[in-house]
Amino acid sequence: ETGVTQTPRHLVMGMTNKKSLKCEQHLGHNAMYWYKQSAKKPLELMFVYNFKEQTENNSVPSRFSPECPNSSHLFLHLHTLQPEDSALYLCASSQAHFGSTDTQYFGPGTRLTVL
Amino acid sequence: EDKVVQSPLSLVVHEGDTVTLNCSYEVTNFRSLLWYKQEKKAPTFLFMLTSSGIEKKSGRLSSILDKKELFSILNITATQTGDSAIYLCAVEGSSNFGNEKLTFGTGTRLTIIP
Numbered sequence: 001e002t003g004v005t006q007t008p009r010h011l012v013m014g015m016t017n018k019k020s021l022k023c024e025q026h027l028g029h030n031a032m033y034w035y036k037q038s039a040k041k042p043l044e045l046m047f048v049y050n051f052k053e054q055t056e057n058n059s060v061p062s063r064f065s066p067e068c069p070n071s072s073h074l075f076l077h078l079h080t081l082q083p084e085d086s087a088l089y090l091c092a093s094s095q096a097h098f099g100s101t102d103t104q105y106f107g108p109g110t111r112l113t114v115l
Numbered sequence: 116e117d118k119v120v121q122s123p124l125s126l127v128v129h130e131g132d133t134v135t136l137n138c139s140y141e142v143t144n145f146r147s148l149l150w151y152k153q154e155k156k157a158p159t160f161l162f163m164l165t166s167s168g169i170e171k172k173s174g175r176l177s178s179i180l181d182k183k184e185l186f187s188i189l190n191i192t193a194t195q196t197g198d199s200a201i202y203l204c205a206v207e208g209s210s211n212f213g214n215e216k217l218t219f220g221t222g223t224r225l226t227i228i229p
Contacts (some may be wrong), residue, residue, distance in 0.1 A: 037217060043151065044159040088217055103201055104153065106219035 003027065004107035006091050012113045013081065018050060021076040021110045023091030030096045032074040033104065037088040049074060050096060079115045087110070117142045119206050121220035128139030132194050136223045139186040143155050143216075148180055148187050151203040153222065158203050161189070191225075199227045 004025045013019050023031065033045040048056035063085075065077040071112040074091055088111050092104040117140045120171055123170040140148065147165045151158035162171045164180035164187060171178050173217045175194075191198055208216050 038186065043158055048208075090217070103222050104158075105221060106205075106217075109217055 004091060004093055004105050006089075007111050008110060009066060009108065010035040010111045010113075012115065013078070014115050015081060015083070016052055017081075018079040020078065020113075021089055021091075023074040023076075023093075024109075025072055025074075025091075025093035025105070026104060027093055030071050031094045032071070033092040033094075034074065034076050035090040035092065037090055037109070039087075040054070043090070047076075054079070060098040078112075081112075083114050087111055087115045117206070117208060117218040119204055119218050119220035121204050121221060121223050123201075124221070125224040125226070126226060127226045128194060130194060130196060131195065132227075133190065133192045134225060135195060136189040136191075136202050136225070137186060137206075138189070138206075139218055140204075140206045140218075142208035142218060144209040145182065146207040146209060149205045149207065150187070150189050151205065153201040153203055161202075177190055180222045183210060194225075194227045196227045196229055197226060201225070 005023045010017060030051050033050045036046055045058050045065045045067045046060045047054060052068050052071060063080050067075040089107045092110045093106040094104045120139050126134060136211045149160040149164050152161055162178045163164050164171060164178060167180055167182040175192045178187060180191045189202060201224050203222045204220040205216050
């Protein structure tokens with residue numbers, strides 16, 4: 001499989017559930033990103049990982065917990081979410097992220113609905 | 116499978132030139148087409164297009180959608196060095212079961228030489 005893949009593609013969860021989103025890239029990249037796309041809002045950057053180290057956390061609530069075990073995999077662990085967290089969660093990867101602009105390749109996203 | 120193709124992949128022009136960036140798509144149940152400008156951090160939103168033939172304008176930037184030919188263009192006139200960035204095109208569609216999907220192109224890297 002090539003490119004950036006995300007699983008699951010759709011997820012419905014209750015506010016007390018714990019779930020995880022998974023992202024995998026097959027492009028040999030070293031940087032990975034989580035974004036949130038809410039309805040009628042701009043794309044929001046959540047986390048950036050560079051060579052498995054978290055380099056950015058844009059004031060994301062602690063109910064979102066990222067994990068990057070290696071350069072190819074990125075997880076977003078979810079617990080005690082709120083209905084307003086319902087959104088499309090996009091993963092992206094790029095060659096590296098040292099302040100320069102590298103083309104980011106986006107996955108198809110996970111559509112999350114919190115009841 | 117949904118597909119968004121941007122061209123050219125990269126473009127280098129001199130300050131003051133006008134550029135046209137292209138985005139073509141094949142998407143199930145098209146809903147909208149979005150243009151983003153990506154610099155060092157998250158892509159910033161430029162335009163959302165849903166109807167054919169209606170030009171959207173913001174300063175020196177403008178964009179138009181052709182839903183018959185399945186493409187959009189982004190024009191930048193009187194380019195400035197601050198326009199140097201990667202321009203991303205994304206298309207929102209839905210599956211036949213009504214699930215929303217957002218598909219990104221790989222972007223056009225625009226470099227403006229002073």
